[in-house]
Amino acid sequence: MDADPTPDELLAELRELASLDLESVTLQDPGHEHRPVLDDVDAVERQADTVVVVTLTHGDRRVVGSSRSGDTGGSVDRAAAEAVLAALDELVPAGRVEWHIDRAELLDPPTPQRPTVAHVAVAIRTAQGADVLVGSAIVRGATHEAAARAVLDAVNRPIVPLIGP
Secondary structure (H helix, E strand, O other): OOOOOOHHHHHHHHHHHHOOOHHHOOOOOOOHHHOOEEEEEEEEEOOOOEEEEEEEEEOOEEEEEEEEEOOOHHHHHHHHHHHHHHHHHHHOOOOOOEEEEEEEEEEOOOEOOEOOEEEEEEEEEEOOEEEEEEEEEEOOOOHHHHHHHHHHHHHOOOHHHHHOO
């Protein structure tokens, strides 16, 4: 009985069978470079409220969105999520989308084995219809920053055609 082939032998056989140079193959996400990127999230506390300012980059464009919250921690997370939508409104041509934050919350308290996760639901209406998009992000620092990342997680695929050329 023949010995099992090594990984290098299997790779060589695949190359031969497929007539393919596997070293030159790269996997790409064709929409990734067209998606907005979160540059900065600032929360400025004032006497009666907190203002959250979000900066996004899309190609060579930088856009800013802001939102105000009350004085509770959860409302600052929601304001960060709303600020992302306000910034995205600067990228999407008028009339292509209506959206709002349906829910912004932190899931279950963290444990040593499970980190805190920000969860956001974005209600969206476009020419194709209405939907609710859900995104999440692990909290690494401030919870409002994770809420902002969760919005981009929710809208990262549908945003590309909305922004358009």
